[in-house]
Amino acid sequence: xxxxxxxxxxxxxxxxxxxxxxxxxxxxxxxxxxxxxxxxxxxxxxxxxxxxxxxxxxxxxxxxxxxxxxxxxxxxxxxxxxxxxxxxxxxxxxxxxxxxxxxxxxxxxxxxxxxxxxxxxxxxxxxxxxxxxxxxxxxxxxx
Numbered sequence: 001x002x003x004x005x006x007x008x009x010x011x012x013x014x015x016x017x018x019x020x021x022x023x024x025x026x027x028x029x030x031x032x033x034x035x036x037x038x039x040x041x042x043x044x045x046x047x048x049x050x051x052x053x054x055x056x057x058x059x060x061x062x063x064x065x066x067x068x069x070x071x072x073x074x075x076x077x078x079x080x081x082x083x084x085x086x087x088x089x090x091x092x093x094x095x096x097x098x099x100x101x102x103x104x105x106x107x108x109x110x111x112x113x114x115x116x117x118x119x120x121x122x123x124x125x126x127x128x129x130x131x132x133x134x135x136x137x138x139x140x141x142x143x
Contacts, residue, residue: 083122092116
């Protein structure tokens with residue numbers, strides 16, 4: 001396949017990669033236009049959901065089921081609890097690192113590490129960490 005260079009009117013040979021790109025551009029060229037009318041409420045919904053995307057781009061993504069991922073908001077209470085636990089574990093780790101190589105861990109140090117790890121595990125496994133506290137849950141009506 002040949003492509004004409006417009007700057008100095010000479011023919012250039014295209015490699016396989018360029019041919020593939022040019023073929024994809026011809027296949028993916030959008031030639032159809034669809035118009036849709038929305039009322040104010042529908043337009044407000046569209047605008048609130050599309051965020052940074054243009055209306056056409058967002059509608060195309062939804063149609064092709066390639067919508068952008070929804071990132072949930074941070075549960076600040078759990079974030080604070082995990083940050084507090086992390087700081088405590090770091091202080092314990094620093095204390096243990098500062099000890100001489102020959103000294104053994106005391107029962108108090110082992111208890112502190114165990115308690116913080118249990119608290120971390122409890123917070124990570126709790127239902128509240130992955131959702132907002134005011135978020136509702138579906139109930140099984142069939143019991």
